[in-house]
Amino acid sequence: MNARILAAFLLCLTASTGCIIVDHDDDGPCCTPPPPATYPGDVTFLWTFPGSGSGRCADVPDVKRVRISIPGETLHNGGVYACSTAGVDGIVLHDFVPGNYSYTLEGLSYTDEVIYQASGSFTVNGDQRLNVTLTPRGSPSSFAYVSWSFEGNTGSSNPTCAQAGVNFVDVRIDNGAWERLYCDEGVGSNQVASPYLAPGSHTIEFVGVHVVGTIETPYYYRRSTLNTVAGSPVSASYQLWVVGGMSVAWDLYDGSLRKTCAQSGVTDVTIHLYDETDGTYVYGPEGETYGCGDAAIVYNFLRPGYYTVIMEARGPGGIYYTNRSTAPSLQVKPYVQRTKDDYDVINLRRQ
Known part of the structure; x- marks a missing residue:
């Protein structure tokens, strides 16, 4: 009992009539607030399949049914549902209690072979839609839709492929093989599907190429990151930068x-x-180190501007060659490459 209530109680004892003590609890909080309310709900699964077409069940005729597994839950018909019902590629599962759940979806063939799959998790606090x-069984479980645009150095703030002078865009992920695409395939509202990837962070590179006959010149370049997640393709757009080139040799x-x-006994030049x-x-x-006999060294993807070029080489017995005191400033011009x-x-x- 706090001091204020105790004083009121003692005053009541001395009064000739009874009294009622009301505590408005104005002294500050005394109790832990109740936890926020949680709500049961229905869970709607809507599924798609990567590849040609719109990704609907009609685009993957080999898939007859989809099996859903949720640990701890017993689902109707063993969790097996038609791939499409009344034009809807999905199913509504009813009456989940609030909480966290994991799931696995499997696309089944007409012989019940698992040919597509996905997995993930969800939280129920009211109705949820997933x-x-x-993705095909045995393949990595993520991929992305990517697009590109061009830095506005052509008189337009958002140049088209033609305005940028780009015929093709070469793309590679994680230093893999380059894939050549027509420029228009990934510009504006157009997107290109990546190969299947492991969920996580990846390196992606683009080269916007100007092609005239048999002569190919890199006009634009971009190296960046691509983050993917399992079971849900991401969309990512990249602005390609204007680039030029430099070619250097040494004596x-x-x-x-x-x-x-x-x-001189020199084997490497940095x-x-x-x-x-x-x-x-x-x-x-x-820096970067090359064999002494590898010159000339060609740099294709440099932003236009001036670069100080410093070289150094070492021979046997501590012999040292450099140009640090006379390092030149070389200009890289936009759209101009060297060979x-x-x-x-x-x-x-020698120093």
Whole structure:
């Protein structure tokens, strides 16, 4: 009993008539608030299948039925339902108590072979609706729809493929094989389906290519990340950057005497490209190392601007060649690439 209530009680004892003590609890909270209300609900599964067409059951005639498994739940007909019912590719499951659930969906053939599958989880607190994409059994369980646009360096803030001068877009994921696509396939509202992928983070690269006859020139480039999840395709759009190129070679000098790689004993040359626009090293402060006889080195995917080119090489017994005190600033022009036959020569001198 708090002090205020105790004082009122003692006053009642001295009064000639009875009294009622009312505590309005104005001294602050004294109790833990009740937990928020939770509600049972129905769970609607709507399923699709990747590939051609709209992903409807009609587009995958090999799938007759879909089996749903939810641990701890007994479902009607063993959880097996027609792929499509009254034009709806899905089913409504009724009366789930509030809580967390996991599920597995399997697309069954006419011989009850599992040919598509997906899995995931959901939480019931009222009615829930789940859109699930089943992928072929044995394949990774995620994929993505990707599209691209172009940096507005052509007089248009959102150039078309024709305005950007791009015929094809080459795409690869996780340093895999390049796939060549027509540019218009992924521009605007158009999207391209990726290969099946393991859920998680992936590296994706795009090269916008200008093709005239047999001559191909990279005009745009983008390297980025693509995050996918199991059972639900993601949509991702990327803006490709205008790029140009650089080609560099080197000569080794001991005083005024030019030496070959063999004469100097140098086996490797390290190149540091310093982007003067944003003040960073393109390939990190460690640079990239090449064989001494590999020149010229061609860089295709550089943002336009000026780059300081620093090289260093070491020979036997601590012999060191570099151009650090005379490093040139070379310009990369938009849409202009260089080749192994069109390069700048940088002199490295023994220190």
